[in-house]
Amino acid sequence: MIAALDRGLRQVGHIVVDAIWKLGAATRFSWLVLARSSESVRRPQLTLNEIFFTGTLSLIIIIVSGLFVGLVLGLQGYETLKRYGSAEALGTLVALALVRELGPVVSALLFASRAGSAITAKIGIMKATEQLSAMEMMAVDPFARVLSPIFWGGVISMPLLAAIFSALGVFGGYLIGVVIIGVDSGAFWSQMQANVDLREDILNGIIKSAVFGVAVTLIALFEGYDAPPTAEGVSYAVTRTVVTSALAVLALDFVLTSFMFTGV
């Protein structure tokens, strides 16, 4: 009885200590990535390559999903709004839904699964094959040379991807609402412009996507760096990146939304 209790308590303690240790390691790791980022500014080509890797290569999935989310929002929104005789509010509905929530959140989730997993796999394998240690042997700082540029590439790409997602979503809503269903084009745009605020909605959306960019990229980098140097370890790390960043994005979204849209 007492032995079982003892074992149970030890297990709980082990889990808590492990979690706190990992949190501390992640914080120190993030601090190192930030502190060694002068190299990414001095050699912009490093950062540019990472923007290509995380941003440009994610364009296709962002464009296609943005367009389709907009098309679906247009169809569903029209069906519902029509019942209340306010189909002209479709523009407002589509734009607000995309700019405030769907644009930043969905593109961050896509970014986590498209770019975050690739970052983790890359860092994990670099570590497993001792490329990072080799760099240290040659007095090249892997944080400054590899990790920081990836971080900045992700942070720069994410808001741009979210903006592309939102803009194409609005275009998709326009295609369905105005071109196919036949909502009045003037009412569609003017109601949208009257109800979407530059600071309250668009700027807050950009802030959200930038925060998600920081979170997803840091999680991906840390999981890759922290991965056990085996094939299995890297594969687990990639899975953890996608799951953890998705949860982090959703949790952060709730926190940010409750600060930004207090319903004044």
Added chain:
Amino acid sequence: MKRTTVDLWVGVFVTAGLVSLLTLALKVGNATSVSASDGYIVFGQFENIGGLKPRAPVKSAGVVVGRIVSIAFDDQRFTARVTMRIDKRYSFPKDTSASILTSGLLGEQYVGLEAGGDTTNLKEGDEVKLTQSAVVLEKLIGQFLYGKAADGGTKK
């Protein structure tokens, strides 16, 4: 991949992102419409503002001429003190009246200005003297019931 190819594609990506941001700001948002920062401030004391909110439009003849800046409670006169910023392009006579109206049946509330006949215009910091409160549904129903009861009493 060659460096120039990477540069080209990064350029395409960043340009597309910036164009999207600009589209969102100009086409979707209201960056081009009346900016509330350019204009003069006038005040209005209302008995009851109903559901009026800061940033609600101030309209005259249906045209947006300004925005509500803030709403506060005046504990000297026990009324609501509404601060409005009117676009500097428009000037209104001193005896303009302000009333709180609702756009449509379920729409948002706004302040409607109706110009008077005075020859001097409202200036920065002036107060709109003639105000009309928002319609409170409970009061209307109350009056209606009271009227009904009074009618019933006389008929008996």
